[in-house]
Amino acid sequence: MLIDDTIEQLEGLEIALRKEVPEHEAQILTWQPKKEDGTDPVELLDKYLDENDVAFVVTDYDLTGKGGLGLYGSTVVDHCQLRAVPVGDYSRGNKNRLPSEPSLFEIRVPTDSHEVAAQYIAAVYRGFEEIRVKVNGLATMPRSPSAGLAALLDRPNDQNQFSLYGVRYPTVNSGLLDRIDGGSETQPDQVRRLFGYVAGHVLLNLVLRYPGPILSLSALAAYCAVGRSEDARLRQVFQGCRYGGPFRDCDELYWLDQVTAVIDGIQIDNAPEEATSGELNRLALEKSLGVLLARPACTRCSGKNGGYLCPFTSRTVCLRSDCSLGSNGWIPAGARLSRIEKTFFDEWAPLLGM
């Protein structure tokens, strides 16, 4: 369901999305809240949600274009969250927003173009659908989101890794989590719905966003301490390590343990004794490919070290104290390959209370 107070935006996005998602896969509902409707917009929204099995809502957060309706995007978000319906934020102004602390239930849709937005919306929709189907197929409900993720991704041994993404994020929606815990009093299908909603957000907004067991291509380049001009070579070496789980089309993603296994299979001779882990990874790749690889752009170590990605600046960082800082409240403990770039931290920390 797409909601926007600008008809051009609504139509443009609908056309682009229809190209991505065929009619037999999903219906696309559009709603432009108008004053002339004569009905309370919140009531109207509830009616839409009651009458349709809405799987994903995408809304402009600033729904005030048609004259002070009082229906703000945040109201839409609140109503959807109460029903465990995921919501995407499609606000054109959001590029200029301040960085914010990771928010579990916030899904920001890229606004570069209708096509880019539509591809992302389709990928998120399919991820949640896939999770819904898998959750419905589980014989017993997992006891925690991390146990659920391990089950959904067929990674029974990774439950501890995933749990390190959850523990530090008590959210405004703790009420939802409480309802899952109190499963006996809730309808079983309601519990499954809530479970898929929470597990899906933990996967999309924490595990896939803050590099740890699963790496984006940028994080993979950082891990191997190579520049982004080497993307094609990284794809070639690690093609067997691609992540194929839910939300796989939201980004280009790889399993860290499989990447490490590939690197461990390469014998490096004469590694410098003080080599960092990133450097060793690059040396292994250079040995295996028989070429010298471009290094990441880092003014601090001239790209020698690498190893980590700053999820806020999307740049490769290293362990030097003038380069990056380790996990604090803004980076989940499970995100082993994420560190905050020092320049970003120095600029924003006082303002944002990092």
Ligand SMILES: [Zn+2]
């Ligand atoms: Zn560096």
